Amino acid sequence: xxxxxxxxxxxxxxxxxxxxxxxxxxxxxxxxxxxxxxxxxxxxxxxxxxxxxxxxxxxxxxxxxxxxxxxxxxxxxxxxxxxxxxxxxxxxxxxxxxxxxxxxxxxxxxxxxxxxxxxxxxxxxxxxxxxxxxxxxxxxxxxxxxxx
Numbered sequence: 001x002x003x004x005x006x007x008x009x010x011x012x013x014x015x016x017x018x019x020x021x022x023x024x025x026x027x028x029x030x031x032x033x034x035x036x037x038x039x040x041x042x043x044x045x046x047x048x049x050x051x052x053x054x055x056x057x058x059x060x061x062x063x064x065x066x067x068x069x070x071x072x073x074x075x076x077x078x079x080x081x082x083x084x085x086x087x088x089x090x091x092x093x094x095x096x097x098x099x100x101x102x103x104x105x106x107x108x109x110x111x112x113x114x115x116x117x118x119x120x121x122x123x124x125x126x127x128x129x130x131x132x133x134x135x136x137x138x139x140x141x142x143x144x145x146x147x148x
Contacts, residue, residue, distance in 0.1 A: 003041065004057035004115035011043075011050035031069065038068050057115035066110060073106050 002020045006012055014032065018025045032051050035041040040060065041051050053060065063073060072078045077085075082100040086093050 001115075001119055003051060003053045004060075004119045007053055007057050011048065011052045013050040017051070034068060035065075040064070040068070053115075057119060060115045061111050062113045062115070062118070063107060063110035065115075073103065073110055077103075079103060079107075 002017045003012060014025055014028055017023075017032075018028045021028070032041060032043075036043060036051070039054055042054050043049065043051055066073055077099070079100065082096050082103060085096045086100065089096065
């Protein structure tokens with residue numbers, strides 16, 4: 001978030017990011033190393049060094065960051081795994097379809113939301129469709145199923 005908010009300011013020191021986000025520096029170093037290895041951020045050496053985004057905040061989707069740091073976008077497994085379960089496990093097929101619908105909805109929202117969207121920077125133009133989806137009724141309600 002800090003790197004996106006200060007994108008035009010150049011490299012930001014780890015201690016400034018840690019202070020800004022109220023995070024331990026050592027924890028932040030690990031995250032920044034992962035982001036650097038994935039070529040999302042770059043480090044700059046020297047007195048004015050630190051970290052900066054390699055791309056504009058409007059070009060970085062939240063899905064990229066979450067997949068990198070946390071793995072799959074939803075807690076139910078990846079889409080291929082769920083499709084396999086749907087095909088193999090007739091008894092629980094309806095449940096796995098719900099999990100797949102949830103995974104797909106999460107993916108749509110995160111893939112259409114950029115860092116610029118969440119920090120109030122220049123918009124990428126993609127956000128509108130995801131915003132509309134959030135206000136729609138839950139897919140299960142439209143299928144006549146009741147969730148308790």
